[in-house]
Amino acid sequence: MxxxxxxxxxxxxxxxxxxxxxxxxxxxxxxPTGTEGEEYHKWYYNTFVWNKTTWLGVECWKSVADMWNYQEILFDVKPSLIIEFGSNRGGSALFFAHIMQRVGVPFKVLSVDISHQRLDPAATADPDILFIESSSIEPAIADRIEQLKKEYPGRIFAILDSDHSKDHVLAEMKLLRPLLSAGDYLLVEDSCVNGHPVLPGWGPGPYEAIETYKAEFPDDYTHDTEREDKFGFTFAPNGFLIRN
Ligand SMILES: C[S@@+](CC[C@H](N)C(=O)[O-])C[C@H]1O[C@@H](n2cnc3c(N)ncnc32)[C@H](O)[C@@H]1O
Known part of the structure; x- marks a missing residue:
């Protein structure tokens, strides 16, 4: 050389x-000085980048960090039943179905919305998703979940993303109470509104519903803070819950 x-x-x-x-x-x-996550959260929310986010062409109103987090949860929990309250265009239901198709266990996604007029045909075409047009807090929805649990026994991953008022979310949590078992996962989305840290003038929302539920049923859930904190910010603060 x-x-x-x-x-x-x-x-x-x-x-x-x-x-x-x-x-x-x-x-x-x-x-970091400790405020970056919160500032990024405010930027992310207030620029509405979340409602221009798509999954394979279908609108999916989420933070992409949360979507990645859900992918990790689905892979680890391997639920046989996914319950989504709030479908909108169906992008999140499609995302859950695609992840579960790769995970490879038999499963169904139930996605409930008060109006399915906006559903994207790409989502309705997926045979693993059952879309139901109804308010999420109707007793008939609880009955349908009972049936699906028999058809798809195993873990449940439930995600609340419909009407973000405290009373509605609390009613959804109570509807799910007898339906979820130890180890099942409950995600309460958009607990970031009403100043946690976005939209301070919103009024009581999902965050306050979680607090009220916890005061009434303190032993129902363990907060999965490790996953909640993982990506620095989430649209579901306090909302990563594992059923005890
Ligand atoms: C935030 S969007 C859902 C976004 C969707 N999960 C996604 O990630 O793309 C909220 C949806 O909740 C629905 N909604 C409002 N009130 C409802 C109710 N009482 N029951 C079920 N769905 C409701 C709305 O029609 C709307 O489509």
Whole structure:
């Protein structure tokens, strides 16, 4: 090897070493101040990027970090029944169905909305999703879930994303109370409104519903704070719940 080649190797090795040392030092010293997650949350919400988010072309009104989190939960929990209250265009139901199709266990997605006029045909075409047009708090919905539990025995992943008023979310949580069992997962979405930290003037919403439910049934759920905190912000603060 000539002297020039040796020199080049030495220079490149020094550069790589400097990069490794600088990266390690900056990870240690260049720490967040504690407000970045909240500021990003406000930016994310207030720019409405969430309602321009699509899953394979179908609107899906979520934070993409939450969607990734749900993918991880679905893979770990492997539910046989997914219950979604609030379908909108059907993008989130389609996302859940696609993830579960890859997970590979038999499953059904039940997606309930008071109006299915806006449903995208790409979502309705999926044979693993059952769309029902109804208010989510109708007793008939509880009866349908009972039936589906018999057809698809196993874990349940339920996600509340319909009317974001406190009373409605509380009613949904109470409807699900006798239907969920230990180990099932409940996601209460949009608990970020009413100042947690967005839309401070909203009025009591999902966050307050979770608090009221907890006061009445303190032993029902454990907060999955590890997943909740994982990506720095979530549209579902306090809303990652595992049934005890
Ligand atoms: C935030 S959107 C759902 C977004 C959807 N999950 C997604 O991620 O793309 C809320 C939906 O809840 C529905 N909704 C409102 N009140 C409802 C009720 N009482 N029961 C069921 N759905 C309701 C609305 O029609 C609307 O489509």
């Amino acid at each position: 000539d002297i020039k080649a040796v020199g080049r190797i030495a220079v490149n090795t020094a550069k790589s070493l400097r990069r490794v040392v600088n990266s390690a030092a900056s990870i240690f010293f260049y720490q």
